[in-house]
Amino acid sequence: MTILEIDFRPPLKVYRLHHCGRAHRTYLTFARCVWKNALWVHPTEHSENLPYALVSNCQKPYLSGDQRTVTLFGTRENADKQLEWIDRTGCGGGCYRAHEVIRLKMTP
Numbered sequence: 001m002t003i004l005e006i007d008f009r010p011p012l013k014v015y016r017l018h019h020c021g022r023a024h025r026t027y028l029t030f031a032r033c034v035w036k037n038a039l040w041v042h043p044t045e046h047s048e049n050l051p052y053a054l055v056s057n058c059q060k061p062y063l064s065g066d067q068r069t070v071t072l073f074g075t076r077e078n079a080d081k082q083l084e085w086i087d088r089t090g091c092g093g094g095c096y097r098a099h100e101v102i103r104l105k106m107t108p
Contacts, residue, residue, distance in 0.1 A: 009080070012103040015053075027051055027072060030106050037066040044082075045074050052079040053102045056086065060094035076101065 015034055024030035027050045032041045035055070043050050050072035059067055069091070073079040079101045086099050 009076075012052075012076070012101055014103045014105055016105045016107055024106055027104050027106065030104055031070055031072055034104075035068055035070050038068040038070050039066070041070040041072070043072045044078070047074055050074050051104045052076050053104055054079050054082050054086070055100055055102055056091045056095075057098040057100070058091055058095045059098075060092065062094065076103075 018034045020033050022033060024033060026048045028041065028043050028048075031053055035041055052073040052075065054071045054073065056069045071082065073082065083099055083101050087097055090097070091099065
């Protein structure tokens with residue numbers, strides 16, 4: 001007997017191309033290129049396979065410019081767990097819960 005596991009989570013936004021012309025070898029370099037003006041792009045593990053990005057798009061009223069932060073995860077479960085925590089506690093002063101998990105796909 002086979003048990004069918006159904007995923008009821010909403011589908012993720014997927015970033016594949018961003019038209020820079022470079023051949024990125026890791027998800028970290030891909031993410032740094034996609035979000036080149038972000039405050040930070042930070043990996044959570046010492047791995048090259050980090051295809052899930054938790055992106056905080058909150059704009060603090062006391063700062064100007066791009067205030068986006070990006071954290072990379074190896075599994076969707078870890079990214080979703082962190083998203084749940086950051087949505088519950090906030091990402092700092094001026095947080096208005098503009099957080100999302102994005103799937104990164106590097107194309108050859």
